Amino acid sequence: MTTTPRIKICGLKDSTTIEAMEGLPFHEIGFVFAPSKRQVDPETAAGLIRSAKQLKAANGEAPQTVGVFVNPDLNELEHILSKAPLDVVQLHGQETAEFSRLVKSSFPVKVWKVMSIGKDGQSAAERVSPFDGAIDALLIDTAGGGTGQTFDWQVISEYQKAAAAIQVPLYVAGGLNPGNVGELLTGNQVDGIDVSSGVETNGHKDIEKIRLFVGKVIEHEPSTR
Template identity: 30%
Template sequence: MRVKICGTATFADLSCAVAAGADAAGFLMGITHVTQDAVTPEAAAAMVATLPPFIEPVAVTHLTRPVDLIRIVEVSHCTTLQIQDMVTPEDIAEIRAALPYLRIIKAVHVTDMSAVATAKYFADAADAILLDTRTVDRIGGTGIPHDWNISAKIVQECSVPVILAGGLTPENVGEAVRRVRPYAVDVHTGVKMNGVRDAERTRAFVANARDCS
């Protein structure tokens, strides 16, 4: 099971994810909704430069204009882009044409069964689909799980890898993996303690996710 640790805001956060054995580190940039742990593309670039081999840097953003998304990737030096808000397949194609090396993840918010059709719609444009939870003011980092039965159906019917996010913790990630069978899992708030990324919880999350794969 592949694991992404999101919301990397400091070098300490990054060291924690690397030491835990994460496969990817997410950097929140270009934020329009409520979130914690946002960084500038320049700050992300400084951290990305210290990553060891085989750990993927992911630019996670709320922005939607292709020109803005392209700039974030170019400045941060991330090699994967995770788009949290609404774009079109044509927007994704424009970004891909400008940055052919880039892997693109499209977030789909699982609010009801309509998420199945939305995920399949974006599967033709994106390299992977990420299933997340949203609230009125947050489009990620909610700490709230969604309906894993819907997530499992998306995994079964989607033609690209599906990443499960939304309210995952060291305590529930094992059950989530067994029920949904995603390609990867993604955590942000679930490995924090008193608002700070916790080394023990991060290690436990990675270990528990992989124990069930």
């Protein structure tokens, strides 16, 4: 039997929404440092992290804080982490396994690697195996990221096996929303799910959509495999 997947809510920009998430059984909260309409600066992020750490989320614990980066260098990470004490650095660009290892060894953070699903010709195992020992979680997303579009979910099982082979959890992102997350969970076994634009209204996080999304995940009956 599978367990209910972990839930990451990404792209938060204001403390009011974060404070309204009190009591919701989610696990991670994400802040975007890469160029984006959801981008926050380190000083703003520091305040948002303080707000997040006051929450009681899943299991009555504060959520893990995740920073989203695209092809950063170590100097950028050092500057941001000195101001915004993140728990996780999520690498969303073309970062190599070697760079991921370097981040893990340089800073007191977990490292997640995002792989975009496209037509690059490589198998999941070929893409994922070099990251053995270099990352703490794998996340697969629609190419481009933040597009609000889903990818072909038929590849999830292949990536689930590849992630299991290097003993890390698999998170799925890309176009998820309260209306389709149940379908995803019915057909696929995943360790975590990541939502951003799917819980927004007019480009802003919508606490009612966040509550609805989390509720849809929690009420979904884990399947027997």
